[in-house]
Amino acid sequence: MGILRLSHVDITVPDMDLAKAYYTGVMGLDITETTDDRAFFKCWDEEDHHSLAVRYDPRVGIDRFAFKVETEDDLADLEKAVESYGFHVHRVSRGEEVGQGESIRFETPSGHEMELVHEVDKVGGRMSKLNPEIPIDLQGIAPPRMDHMLINAEEVGESAKFFMDVLGFRMTEQLVGGDGHQIGVWMERSHSPHDIAIVNGPNGALHHFAFWLDDWDHVRRSADILAYNAIQIDVGPTRHGVTRGNTIYFFDPMGTRNEVFTGGYRPDPDFPTITWTEDNIGQAVFYYEGEVNERFVTVHT
Amino acid sequence: MGILRLSHVDITVPDMDLAKAYYTGVMGLDITETTDDRAFFKCWDEEDHHSLAVRYDPRVGIDRFAFKVETEDDLADLEKAVESYGFHVHRVSRGEEVGQGESIRFETPSGHEMELVHEVDKVGGRMSKLNPEIPIDLQGIAPPRMDHMLINAEEVGESAKFFMDVLGFRMTEQLVGGDGHQIGVWMERSHSPHDIAIVNGPNGALHHFAFWLDDWDHVRRSADILAYNAIQIDVGPTRHGVTRGNTIYFFDPMGTRNEVFTGGYRPDPDFPTITWTEDNIGQAVFYYEGEVNERFVTVHT
Amino acid sequence: MGILRLSHVDITVPDMDLAKAYYTGVMGLDITETTDDRAFFKCWDEEDHHSLAVRYDPRVGIDRFAFKVETEDDLADLEKAVESYGFHVHRVSRGEEVGQGESIRFETPSGHEMELVHEVDKVGGRMSKLNPEIPIDLQGIAPPRMDHMLINAEEVGESAKFFMDVLGFRMTEQLVGGDGHQIGVWMERSHSPHDIAIVNGPNGALHHFAFWLDDWDHVRRSADILAYNAIQIDVGPTRHGVTRGNTIYFFDPMGTRNEVFTGGYRPDPDFPTITWTEDNIGQAVFYYEGEVNERFVTVHT
Amino acid sequence: MGILRLSHVDITVPDMDLAKAYYTGVMGLDITETTDDRAFFKCWDEEDHHSLAVRYDPRVGIDRFAFKVETEDDLADLEKAVESYGFHVHRVSRGEEVGQGESIRFETPSGHEMELVHEVDKVGGRMSKLNPEIPIDLQGIAPPRMDHMLINAEEVGESAKFFMDVLGFRMTEQLVGGDGHQIGVWMERSHSPHDIAIVNGPNGALHHFAFWLDDWDHVRRSADILAYNAIQIDVGPTRHGVTRGNTIYFFDPMGTRNEVFTGGYRPDPDFPTITWTEDNIGQAVFYYEGEVNERFVTVHT
Structure with a gap:
């Protein structure tokens, strides 16, 4: 596989x-x-x-x-x-x-x-493998799992080709410029909207990594917890056009951008790639705001 | 009453x-x-x-x-x-x-x-008064009812006094400056967090009126509908510190600010007024962002 | 008032x-x-x-x-x-x-x-009255407040008359038999769908009291907590036809029926009473099931 | 694959x-x-x-x-x-x-x-593949997609073996009797909690097929729509112990059992199988009720 x-x-x-x-x-x-x-x-x-x-x-x-x-x-x-x-x-x-x-x-x-x-030590989750109960005492945001990450690349198309041709990723969505070159690509292996995204920016940079939440209510609870702890929210709660997921971006206190994310479709290999054109970049990234803020584009780690 | x-x-x-x-x-x-x-x-x-x-x-x-x-x-x-x-x-x-x-x-x-x-013509709602069914085919945002409004006043304290002493409103929350004067007041008659709010600004101006939504999911659906119709969102989805309700602000195509609002507590006349100090104005107005944007403060109709 | x-x-x-x-x-x-x-x-x-x-x-x-x-x-x-x-x-x-x-x-x-x-000692809530923050560490179901109760009466109409004529309650909904007599009445003072309900049954009996939840997601979390603690659920999660609220009924370990409740409309004194006829009793009480279970009708404390 | x-x-x-x-x-x-x-x-x-x-x-x-x-x-x-x-x-x-x-x-x-x-005609979904918008005018329950099905088998273990050894399914959960034989198995190919489940019952029978919903709020809306249309609900809204998903079972007017389903985890091939023992069958099937109703076990098509 x-x-x-x-x-x-x-x-x-x-x-x-x-x-x-x-x-x-x-x-x-x-x-x-x-x-x-x-x-x-x-x-x-x-x-x-x-x-x-x-x-x-x-x-x-x-x-x-x-x-x-x-x-x-x-x-x-x-x-x-x-x-x-x-x-x-x-x-x-x-x-x-x-x-x-x-x-x-x-x-x-x-x-x-x-x-x-391949091999990773199994330490086990919070739910038993025998007659498990739904955990009710989770503290903090408590996402069930890591979901995806976004890295930057000067040549998005070249990177996308590597991930697809060599590593077997499948492209679910792409953002293309007027001349057809790729500004951003979203790719998956896990039958989710994206496991990794690559967007135009400095080589070697991390834009963010994202934790999965189960629903929109968990997004609100996350925002409550972030505000309570005076964590700087970058954008959200909002929705992406790309993936159609709901999201909040924020910075950990050291400066790395985190995301909490939920929703989206469930793509198989027969999923036809969705294309966004550059004139729709605002809606593609932040569907409700319809525009991308400067900080989101320029801050990487 | x-x-x-x-x-x-x-x-x-x-x-x-x-x-x-x-x-x-x-x-x-x-x-x-x-x-x-x-x-x-x-x-x-x-x-x-x-x-x-x-x-x-x-x-x-x-x-x-x-x-x-x-x-x-x-x-x-x-x-x-x-x-x-x-x-x-x-x-x-x-x-x-x-x-x-x-x-x-x-x-x-x-x-x-x-x-x-006192007298308003009764035209009736969508639900029957006899064995009513939950409506399932509402189109658009479809709030169940109007909720509250916010007006501006040069002298907030004077206006608050009029609404309370003469009209019988009760103050649920206030935002006060360093010298103790009121920058904003939230007042109610209907046992909800506010029926009218008055915030410092030009006399005679309307800041917004707000429709009630039943929950946070309806807030998201409202944002989906606004984005679909290319309606400019001012702020949100987010939460207020004042009222602790969830909200989206946006402008109707002619320029009047609308809000959709849900949540909050249910105050009776024995509800002790909540006070926000000016140094917490960001969290008071937009609890997640922790700051008030310029447009929110300066645009009235 | x-x-x-x-x-x-x-x-x-x-x-x-x-x-x-x-x-x-x-x-x-x-x-x-x-x-x-x-x-x-x-x-x-x-x-x-x-x-x-x-x-x-x-x-x-x-x-x-x-x-x-x-x-x-x-x-x-x-x-x-x-x-x-x-x-x-x-x-x-x-x-x-x-x-x-x-x-x-x-x-x-x-x-x-x-x-x-009239006088009740004020001990204060969990939120500060000065620059309050949304609490994020509540344990258990943690309803924000008590909401209403339901008592039984052999003569519902006589009791309703007392609550309305003497105590000033307003009737939001009623369930009537074929001959027009009242089988159940829902009455309010707090501009909510009901503060007290009276349903046909033995005099002096308590059917249940109910705690308020803020939304449908809190209903699910309540069910998770009840199941985790092996608390017997009577009915729900479901919706009432009466009040159109969402609900779970369950029994505390000693045998008193509790409810968690959310939703409904916000009635003022000009709210026209809703009438349910006995042939719709199933939908009136449990809108999804369309029928009332025996235990719900016969168990009181 | x-x-x-x-x-x-x-x-x-x-x-x-x-x-x-x-x-x-x-x-x-x-x-x-x-x-x-x-x-x-x-x-x-x-x-x-x-x-x-x-x-x-x-x-x-x-x-x-x-x-x-x-x-x-x-x-x-x-x-x-x-x-x-x-x-x-x-x-x-x-x-x-x-x-x-x-x-x-x-x-x-x-x-x-x-x-x-392998080949299925592509007719396309409601969302465009170019700058898509979130659909806002869906009517009825409108699940985004089919999710899974449950069939009956007299010999569950034999069937599970066929699906796993021959067809490559992976077992996420199983319900086992006191002597260790399988009463039910849940298996997947799509990195979801189950694509097919097999539970003890008459050979050749269909227990239900299930549509995916995006969240718990969509579960409530589904129940509202079912009740409005007088569709008989079998069980729910509730939660499964198996898959930990939320659910409603109901019958189409001809008698085939349908389900709407959401939630659960996202298993990869390294997901360790969860085992339920027969004494926990109630919680395994209906986590809130803690018991399986007779109709659920005996009605198939």
Whole structure:
């Protein structure tokens, strides 16, 4: 089956205590492990070791992002595919990286370090696997799981081609300029509107990563929790034209943009790509506002 | 019992056809009557003749607003009270005004024409009074009823005093400056967070009137309908600190600000007034954003 | 103004520890005071001392219910009105009853002990009266406030007449038999669909009291919490035809029926009464099911 | 990739006019084609020719159900797999069946006729593929798409084995008896909690098929529409323990059980199966009620 879904995002923060306080107390994630300079977090309904890793660094930024593949063979196949495309692949052996086994790393055309991983330690979710009960005492925003991420690229089309031709992603939506070149692409492997999006911007930059919420009411509760904790909201609650999902963008206290997201359709490989033209960029990004604010376009980490 | 609730708002528009198209097709109101230069609208769950009257005028503005009183005696008592306060009262006889009977009109300290009315023609709502069914085919936003309005006043405290001492309104919330003077007041008669609010601004101006929605999901549907119809959203979906209700502000195509509103508490006369200090004005007005945008403060009709 | 709203319900339970555990841990109320044989509870958004009083007694039942009046004069006026109607009134002096001042008690035509109270100790709600924030850490169902109650009467029409003619209630809805006699009546003082309902059944019995929820999503969360705590659900989540509100009925572990309720219209004194005919009783009570289950009709306390 | 999702369910009805009236007017589906004795329906967000086919027959029942495969090769591979398992496969050529191309049919161990189809005519959904707008004028329940179905089998374990070993389904949940045998299994191909479920009952029977709703509010609106149209609700609105989704079961006017469903988790192939034990069957099926009603267990078509 190849790539299943976004596995984890590894970011850097200048204040580990603040990061831990925010991602547990406000976002409602669980810490599954800490090391000297790192902390690992997961959502309550996730089974795997972590979906977010935070490392201390004076600079706010992104180390890498990882997608999970179904089998050991998928890992080998994708390794060959990336190398055939002309990119160097670095093997990470079991034991080298916290919470996971054998994996591969390489640089994408947009200059991001990307990881593919097969084995991830199973730590289990909050619901039992035997006669489970719906959890009623979740604290903070408490998204059930990580959903997707958006990275920037100077050449969106080149990056999209790599993700589709080499890694097997399928394009659900695209935003195209007057001359037909791609300004943004939304691609999936998990039968959701997007697992990764690539939008025009500086190579190597992270625009945001997003947590899944179950519904519009959870979006409001998230906004209540953000406001209570004086977290700066970037945009929302609102709706995207792209994906037709509902959303809030906001910044963690160190400066990385987070999103909470819900809704959208459920695409299979036979889903025809949706195209947005540049003159509709406002509605494509923020369907209610009909325009994109400056901060949303210019702030990356 | 005196004043019951906001009865109707009378605005002026430069394009009657556009007004009719918007208030029926987008807002989902019913037209109950039209005359040469006026159109009368009501919400689907309202029984009275109209809650919005629109008159042709080259200028966008407000003619007056009306509150409904319970009895004929209430009308007489309030007439005396207003006159005792030193204001001239104009009697409108049955037959003089469309859709209503005997009423009184006078100018408020803030220079608005206000009306009190007892008799209003009953045209009935969409639900039967005998074994009613929940309506399932409402079109447009279709709020069940008008909820409240916000007017501007140069001297908020003076206006608040008039509404409370003479007309019997109760203050649920106030926004006060550093020296203790009132920048905004929210007052009610209907056991809801507010029937009328007065905020610092030019005398005689209308800031907005608001329709009630039943819940947060109806707020999202309203935003979907507004976006579909390319209606300019001013702010929202968001939450107010004041009233703790959820809201969207937007402009009708002629330029009058509308609101859809839901939520809040249910205050009785023993409800202790909530005070907001000026340094919290952002959270008071827009709880999620934590700041008030320029347009919201400066645009009135 | 007279009667404002349902103030508190006083019930008896055979297990005080269980009652405290349930009404705090599951229902999410706050205990404001305990005495040797009683415990007093309030909802998070209520300002008054209590809306539920629980007394130890081997028998599950109801001691009395109390409505709050606006002024001392209202208390005196209603005292006279009840006495004029031929009923004996018992004065309760300040200091005699926990958490409240001067009040009156009398027996209704249906054999219930009813109380009217003016002074109630203000203990305050969870939200500040100065720059309040939306609470985000409520536990259990946590309704913002008590809403209404339903009592039984052998002669519904006689009881309705007493509540309307003597106490000033207004009838929003009624269920009538083929010969026109009233099987059920819903009456209000607080501009909500009902503060008290009276339905045919044994004199002196309590059918249920109900807590207010803010929306349909809170109804689902309540059901999740009830199921998690193995609380027996009687009916719901569903909708009433009467009031058009959404609801769940369930039993506290001692056997008193509780309800959580939301929605409905906002009636003023000019609201025309809605009539349901007996052949539509199913839809009137449970709009989705279209029928009333045996337990709902026969179990009272 | 093999099987993608449930493609369509083919049922029989004794009244075609009533079926058309219900599936368009109440359920809100679109008719895409009619023949002498059949009608084909799709949901508004589906691109394919139909997800429900209705054929006239004096008896209410099921003709077959079809799953869609990704490629022509998948069809050939699965054909071989089914034949290797010892089952006869019938090839349906392009042109033989309405709205679809080459497909295969065979009988499952539970005696159901099952179809696998690759080519289905694309008729397109309601949203444009170019700068799409959120539809705001959907009528009836209007689910965006078909979701899953539940069939009965005398030997659940044998059927589950066939679906998993031969067709590649993954088991998300199972209900097991005291001796460890499977009473029910829930299986998926589309990364949703279930595409098909098999529960103990008579071979060849259809228990229900289910339409997807986007959220809990759409569940309530569905109930409003069902009640308005006097459609018999079987159970709900409620929640399942299995899948943790929200649901209503009801019968179309001819007698086939329908479901509307929302929620649940998003499982990948690494999702560990959840097990329910028979003593928790009540909570597994109806999480709020904690018990399964007789009709739900005994009525099939």
